[in-house]
Amino acid sequence: MRHFVLSALISSSLLSGFVDASTAVPAPATVLGFQLGEWHVRHDQMEAYLRAVTAAAPDRARLEVIGRTHEQRPLLQLVLTSPGNMQKLEQIRQQHLAVASGQQAPDPSLPAVIWLGYGIHGNEASGPNASLKVVYDLLSNDAAMQQILENTVILLQPSLNPDGNDRFANWVNMHKGTAAVADPQHREHIEPWPNGRPNHYWFDMNRDWLLLQHPESQARIAQFHHWRPQIVGDFHEMGTNSTFFFQPGIPSRTSPYSPDSTIALTQQLGSYHAKALDEAGRLYFTEEAFDDFYIGKGSTYPDIHGSVGILFEQGSSRGHLQQSLQSELSFSFAIDNQYRTSFSTLKGAVELKQQLQQAQYDFARKIKDKARLDSNQGYLLTEDKDQSRLAALLDLLKQHQIAAYALTADFQINGQTFPAGQSYFVPLAQPQYNLIKAAFSTETSFRDNTFYDVSAWTLPYAYNISFAESRKTPSALSEQAWQPAARQAVTLPGAAYAYALRWPDQQAPVMTARLLQAGFQLRAVSEPFSAQTPDGVRQYEAGTVILPAGLQGEGWQQKLASLQQQLPLTLEVLTSGLTPDGQDLGSNQVRPLKLPQVLLVAGPGINSTEAGELWFATERLAGVSPSMAEPARLKRLDLSRYSHILLPDGNYSSWGDAEIRALKSWLDGGGVLWAQKAAVSWLADKKLLQAKVRKASELKALVTMPAAVYGDKEQLAGRQRIAGAIYQAELDLTHPLAFGLPRAQLPLFKNDLLVVQAPEQPFMQVARYADRSQLAGYSDAILANQFRNTTAVLAQNHGAGRVIAMTDNPVFRGYFVGSGRLLVNALYFGQMFDAGASGDDGEE
Numbered sequence: 001m002r003h004f005v006l007s008a009l010i011s012s013s014l015l016s017g018f019v020d021a022s023t024a025v026p027a028p029a030t031v032l033g034f035q036l037g038e039w040h041v042r043h044d045q046m047e048a049y050l051r052a053v054t055a056a057a058p059d060r061a062r063l064e065v066i067g068r069t070h071e072q073r074p075l076l077q078l079v080l081t082s083p084g085n086m087q088k089l090e091q092i093r094q095q096h097l098a099v100a101s102g103q104q105a106p107d108p109s110l111p112a113v114i115w116l117g118y119g120i121h122g123n124e125a126s127g128p129n130a131s132l133k134v135v136y137d138l139l140s141n142d143a144a145m146q147q148i149l150e151n152t153v154i155l156l157q158p159s160l161n162p163d164g165n166d167r168f169a170n171w172v173n174m175h176k177g178t179a180a181v182a183d184p185q186h187r188e189h190i191e192p193w194p195n196g197r198p199n200h201y202w203f204d205m206n207r208d209w210l211l212l213q214h215p216e217s218q219a220r221i222a223q224f225h226h227w228r229p230q231i232v233g234d235f236h237e238m239g240t241n242s243t244f245f246f247q248p249g250i251p252s253r254t255s256p257y258s259p260d261s262t263i264a265l266t267q268q269l270g271s272y273h274a275k276a277l278d279e280a281g282r283l284y285f286t287e288e289a290f291d292d293f294y295i296g297k298g299s300t301y302p303d304i305h306g307s308v309g310i311l312f313e314q315g316s317s318r319g320h321l322q323q324s325l326q327s328e329l330s331f332s333f334a335i336d337n338q339y340r341t342s343f344s345t346l347k348g349a350v351e352l353k354q355q356l357q358q359a360q361y362d363f364a365r366k367i368k369d370k371a372r373l374d375s376n377q378g379y380l381l382t383e384d385k386d387q388s389r390l391a392a393l394l395d396l397l398k399q400h401q402i403a404a405y406a407l408t409a410d411f412q413i414n415g416q417t418f419p420a421g422q423s424y425f426v427p428l429a430q431p432q433y434n435l436i437k438a439a440f441s442t443e444t445s446f447r448d449n450t451f452y453d454v455s456a457w458t459l460p461y462a463y464n465i466s467f468a469e470s471r472k473t474p475s476a477l478s479e480q481a482w483q484p485a486a487r488q489a490v491t492l493p494g495a496a497y498a499y500a501l502r503w504p505d506q507q508a509p510v511m512t513a514r515l516l517q518a519g520f521q522l523r524a525v526s527e528p529f530s531a532q533t534p535d536g537v538r539q540y541e542a543g544t545v546i547l548p549a550g551l552q553g554e555g556w557q558q559k560l561a562s563l564q565q566q567l568p569l570t571l572e573v574l575t576s577g578l579t580p581d582g583q584d585l586g587s588n589q590v591r592p593l594k595l596p597q598v599l600l601v602a603g604p605g606i607n608s609t610e611a612g613e614l615w616f617a618t619e620r621l622a623g624v625s626p627s628m629a630e631p632a633r634l635k636r637l638d639l640s641r642y643s644h645i646l647l648p649d650g651n652y653s654s655w656g657d658a659e660i661r662a663l664k665s666w667l668d669g670g671g672v673l674w675a676q677k678a679a680v681s682w683l684a685d686k687k688l689l690q691a692k693v694r695k696a697s698e699l700k701a702l703v704t705m706p707a708a709v710y711g712d713k714e715q716l717a718g719r720q721r722i723a724g725a726i727y728q729a730e731l732d733l734t735h736p737l738a739f740g741l742p743r744a745q746l747p748l749f750k751n752d753l754l755v756v757q758a759p760e761q762p763f764m765q766v767a768r769y770a771d772r773s774q775l776a777g778y779s780d781a782i783l784a785n786q787f788r789n790t791t792a793v794l795a796q797n798h799g800a801g802r803v804i805a806m807t808d809n810p811v812f813r814g815y816f817v818g819s820g821r822l823l824v825n826a827l828y829f830g831q832m833f834d835a836g837a838s839g840d841d842g843e844e
């Protein structure tokens with residue numbers, strides 16, 4: 001049903017935004033110094049206002065700091081309820097959780113628990129600004145407001161992305177003149193790169209509800225589970241020419257894990273929003289846009305928990321006043337719509353209180369039956385060489401309230417052994433059944449094939465952890481679910497000829513960085529070897545980092561002992577440079593390691609999300625903070641400062657001869673160039689990379705619909721793209737860029753159509769797409785076929801330098817840490833291979 005309403009203004013006692021003079025709670029303007037909508041409120045101003053409010057009404061409002069952003073802004077949550085409820089808040093929470101988990105029958109005396117979350121995209125400012133007025137009105141002495149507070153506990157998060165909020169607020173405020181300028185070409189309305197939407201690392205926080213890579217999301221999810229709200233209002237903005245949207249969205253793009261009750265309640269709440277907007281004569285629409293499929297979004301994550309997530313989208317003034325299709329759209333108008341739908345949510349919550357509670361209770365009860373009837377009992381996970389990566393996945397599951405139990409005896413399934421001590425079982429018979437099913441899903445066929453966001457997010461693939469479904473529960477399991485191990489003080493083992501650090505562990509590169517930063521001399525062994533240790537001969541993997549005692553400077557033992565205490569990994573003692581198998585430690589093949597000096601090209605023209613992901617991964621996985629420079633500055637930079645240059649996906653058409661010359665001469669001098677997606681095509685075009693490339697346009701043209709009518713346009717476009725699927729690559733495990741990877745199969749995230757054909761010359765292909773490579777998510781079969789046996793990672797010499805090209809993004813959304821190892825290896829071992837392209841002799 002589509003609603004386009006142009007009705008006369010009907011006044012509403014509840015929604016007309018009165019001000020009650022009798023309250024002691026200060027109005028926003030008295031604290032801010034301006035009326036809401038006149039200026040964009042900064043996060044510190046928001047905090048000041050909420051502190052003033054809680055000081056004035058401590059009986060009804062409690063401000064909590066639930067975490068901090070990367071830039072150290074407090075993440076705020078205001079709890080609002082009646083004085084009576086506030087006094088027994090913890091008791092209410094416990095009783096509410098008992099009903100929500102199906103342990104206690106629904107209780108009509110309990111208030112509804114309602115979450116209002118604003119501004120997860122920092123440049124969608126009408127929500128956070130409206131939230132202050134929502135708070136003010138709720139704390140007035142009006143009887144209608146008191147009735148809402150009696151019947152609800154409101155968890156109001158005024159700004160879900162404070163770092164982005166302030167980036168945007170400062171931009172629009174600094175361009176505001178005496179009178180607002182509506183001209184869309186005015187600088188105020190055009191944010192610079194990167195805009196205010198993402199967080200500090202340029203990540204979209206509304207894709208991180210499942211992945212939890214950032215402190216904002218970790219704090220939010222902890223609160224979600226602490227309270228299990230019945231409604232989650234998620235307030236956004238969309239393009240300036242759009243009106244207002246509220247869910248329900250497109251029915252066929254709802255997550256299959258969303259219960260019917262959620263879909264029905266979303267419809268019922270919709271009538272409250274419609275009424276509120278009808279009364280004010282506002283335009284709006286429903287059911288024709290917005291994907292509710294990917295479970296890592298703010299309106300979908302609650303749905304699959306039996307809550308009701310509601311997405312709201314207000315056309316953005318993106319500034320104080322902007323010309324839109326039909327009229328001038330003011331910031332105040334945008335704020336007013338968010339304010340009205342905040343109250344329609346609360347009004348609906350009060351009136352539908354019993355249904356909301358019953359739905360949550362029924363959902364929890366049904367989950368138990370679903371788990372019982374499922375032919376699978378759970379999932380097995382195992383990893384032998386990298387306990388850090390396995391622990392990272394288990395920690396993510398734990399944050400989602402998913403328990404995993406250690407195997408205490410070996411378990412076999414389909415010929416695969418899951419050894420005790422390094423394997424875990426995730427039973428389906430637990431309250432998070434739905435989320436487990438979704439997080440482990442390897443589905444490749446779907447009801448609707450038009451995806452605007454990803455169609456796959458299989459967590460063990462992203463973490464490159466071997467896993468299997470199991471129809472049996474292993475009999476030998478730990479009593480207690482997995483817990484993060486307490487950090488143990490590690491002492492440096494005794495005197496050594498050299499110390500060895502094993503490369504497969506996810507923490508090894510970070511530790512290598514810390515050692516290099518402290519001035520230690522390190523070397524990396526390029527083949528598997530065995531070595532003498534105090535416990536006899538032990539085997540070591542290729543890529544093992546060696547710290548030879550004889551190479552270190554004055555006082556190194558003390559420095560190493562103190563570093564070892566801060567670092568999580570154990571250094572192993574080697575007693576001799578003579579190895580029984582493989583390279584001796586003084587071999588020329590055991591290469592000195594240098595701390596990577598990284599330049600990340602980041603600025604206008606570059607995909608800011610992928611640049612941010614490279615920034616985040618370079619720091620977190622490799623222990624190195626890159627320099628960043630805009631593409632336009634490249635030709636003026638002293639590139640000799642850098643050992644590595646990273647080129648994210650982007651448009652490189654602005655680069656001409658000067659940039660090509662600069663890159664060539666830097667490569668000739670020994671630089672290591674990493675390129676992904678569109679940067680690969682650009683390098684191939686400019687002959688900086690020797691590769692045969694097929695571009696997206698060529699692949700798209702292969703997918704046709706001969707009898708297509710105009711109405712099929714969207715469906716065809718959906719088939720012609722890979723919005724986000726997971727593919728399997730086959731690695732050359734002997735190649736230095738694959739060191740530390742646990743097995744030849746590596747899941748990669750794919751949302752690009754670039755094809756690099758397998759090279760004719762040997763030794764250049766680090767990873768290729770397998771013959772049958774689609775692991776999870778949607779791809780049209782015609783497209784999927786094009787990737788068979790093509791190259792995923794190509795690495796070749798260029799002068800004394802190296803060019804490494806990847807068709808995809810190895811660190812998608814930060815959580816693809818498995819394939820992230822390819823990037824890390826390029827930083828530490830990028831000079832360790834030798835594979836000359838035609839015309840190059842490969843000599844250094």
Ligand SMILES: [Zn+2]
Pocket residue numbers: 120121124206236237
């Ligand atoms: Zn948004």
